[in-house]
Amino acid sequence: MNSEAKIRYNRHLILDGVGLAGQERLMAARVLVIGAGGLGCPILSYLTAAGVGRIGIVDFDEVDKSNLQRQVLFRTEDIGKNKASAASKHLQALNPLVTFDAIEERLSNQNALDLFEQYDIIIDGTDNFSTRYLINDAAVITFRPLVYGSIYKFQGQVSVFNYKQGPSYRCLFPEPPKPGQIKNCSEIGVIGVLPGIIGTQQANEAIKLILGIGEPLSGKLLIYDALNASSTVLKVDRNEATIKKVIDQKADFLTFDYDRFCGMNTKIESDQIDPQDFSDLLNDGDHLIVDVRELWEVPELIGDNVLQLPIDELKAKIETLQTVKKIVLVCQSGVRSKQIKEFLETTYKMNNLFELAGGINALKDLT
Amino acid sequence: MKVTVRYFGKIQEVTDLSEEHWDIAESLTIDAFRAYLIEKYPALKNETYQLAVNQELLDLNKTILAMAEIAVLPPFSGG
Numbered sequence: 015m016n017s018e019a020k021i022r023y024n025r026h027l028i029l030d031g032v033g034l035a036g037q038e039r040l041m042a043a044r045v046l047v048i049g050a051g052g053l054g055c056p057i058l059s060y061l062t063a064a065g066v067g068r069i070g071i072v073d074f075d076e077v078d079k080s081n082l083q084r085q086v087l088f089r090t091e092d093i094g095k096n097k098a099s100a101a102s103k104h105l106q107a108l109n110p111l112v113t114f115d116a117i118e119e120r121l122s123n124q125n126a127l128d129l130f131e132q133y134d135i136i137i138d139g140t141d142n143f144s145t146r147y148l149i150n151d152a153a154v155i156t157f158r159p160l161v162y163g164s165i166y167k168f169q170g171q172v173s174v175f176n177y178k179q180g181p182s183y184r185c186l187f188p189e190p191p192k193p194g195q196i197k198n199c200s201e202i203g204v205i206g207v208l209p210g211i212i213g214t215q216q217a218n219e220a221i222k223l224i225l226g227i228g229e230p231l232s233g234k235l236l237i238y239d240a241l242n243a244s245s246t247v248l249k250v251d252r253n254e255a256t257i258k259k260v261i262d263q264k265a266d267f268l269t270f271d272y273d274r275f276c277g278m279n280t281k282i283e284s285d286q287i288d289p290q291d292f293s294d295l296l297n298d299g300d301h302l303i304v305d306v307r308e309l310w311e312v313p314e315l316i317g318d319n320v321l322q323l324p325i326d327e328l329k330a331k332i333e334t335l336q337t338v339k340k341i342v343l344v345c346q347s348g349v350r351s352k353q354i355k356e357f358l359e360t361t362y363k364m365n366n367l368f369e370l371a372g373g374i375n376a377l378k379d380l381t
Numbered sequence: 382m383k384v385t386v387r388y389f390g391k392i393q394e395v396t397d398l399s400e401e402h403w404d405i406a407e408s409l410t411i412d413a414f415r416a417y418l419i420e421k422y423p424a425l426k427n428e429t430y431q432l433a434v435n436q437e438l439l440d441l442n443k444t445i446l447a448m449a450e451i452a453v454l455p456p457f458s459g460g
Contacts, residue, residue, distance in 0.1 A: 049460055051460055052459070052460055054460070138460075139460050141459055141460040142458055164456075164458055164460055165459040165460060166390040166455075166457035166459055169389060169390055169457065170457070186438065187431065187456045190456070192427070192429070195391070195428065196390075196391055196455060196456060196458050198459045198460075209459075235438070237389060237454070246387075246436070246452065248436050248438050248452060248454070249433075249437045250438050333423060336423035336424050337423050337426045337427075339427065363395045363397075363422075364424055365395070365424055366424075366427045
């Protein structure tokens with residue numbers, strides 16, 4: 015270690031548990047951070063400051079003004095620039111001893127395995143389930159430890175997966191939630207400091223893995239609640255069958271459609287049904303179509319799965335409706351269905367509602 | 382018997398609280414508890430979540446004992 019490094023890393027060198035040997039381990043480590051967003055910014059800042067030798071940054075996205083509320087690596091003048099390269103520029107100024115690989119691509123099953131093999135530790139700082147499952151499976155297949163973090167409003171989760179004989183993300187959540195069920199920060203907001211706390215915890219776990227000190231969060235899920243500053247740690251067991259299945263299906267990894275697995279790119283992506291797609295839902299047993307118009311309104315909507323329930327009758331059937339998988343609300347012009355949807359979501363916490371945009375009138379315009 | 386039920390993330394929005402105390406039948410299985418939960422909050426039927434008993438996730442055959450703490454945990458996706 016040269017004298018410039020010895021001065022820079024002095025507080026590590028004099029610390030029990032790190033020292034010269036520990037700092038050399040950090041400098042020899044290669045870490046891949048996926049997502050340079052809310053979680054990625056603190057992860058990258060601390061790993062860079064700590065002197066991790068090589069850091070890969072994967073992000074296809076550009077800096078947006080609304081990112082600056084929490085993505086503290088970026089400056090106002092970075093708006094419009096690619097996040098991976100903007101981040102590596104700032105990080106390089108923080109520590110010239112670190113080598114950065116700015117990867118301006120979307121992580122996919124085509125590039126994931128090759129990328130993961132070039133690093134020792136993978137850190138998940140992404141913002142969607144599709145990529146999270148992809149990262150987990152690629153980490154299982156390439157035998158790379160995965161430092162996981164995710165956030166929801168005021169709460170965060172942190173864990174270390176695929177470490178030694180520990181569990182994977184799929185051991186915790188085998189199946190993704192249905193599309194639209196769990197919203198992300200861009201839809202429901204997030205308190206800016208939360209990804210700072212969770213990302214910093216992820217950086218800490220990665221550094222512990224590199225140094226081989228302390229007890230990694232393997233087999234444990236930490237849940238942090240920023241509103242009452244409380245932490246809960248839950249024990250997570252390894253599911254051998256789940257992990258074996260991912261490894262056995264390694265050959266299918268390249269063609270597996272993660273977006274589809276997470277229910278994306280299907281007909282219903284948002285809670286607004288496009289009139290063009292509506293005919294596919296008529297007579298489809300997976301959906302219940304509820305016509306909220308009064309009984310005298312025309313044209314009548316005909317289909318095996320259509321139920322006529324004007325608002326007063328609908329209120330009497332709430333308990334049944336709450337347990338139906340997917341309900342599409344339909345009215346004449348789309349105004350009432352929107353109001354009723356909002357009412358049912360607020361008052362009865364219903365989470366299975368969709369609406370036909372523009373109502374029956376929009377269907378008429380199609381023909 | 383008395384148990385404590387804790388809700389996290391999106392589940393808190395369905396139940397409108399973060400924690401509650403229930404008085405339920407002795408030695409309930411996880412599956413029976415799940416049925417109880419849906420009876421009380423029908424909207425949970427459409428939610429994805431895992432249950433942890435006394436800070437331990439995933440053991441479906443487990444029986445819930447008095448004074449247990451049950452956590453209802455949904456996945457988070459934000460970053």
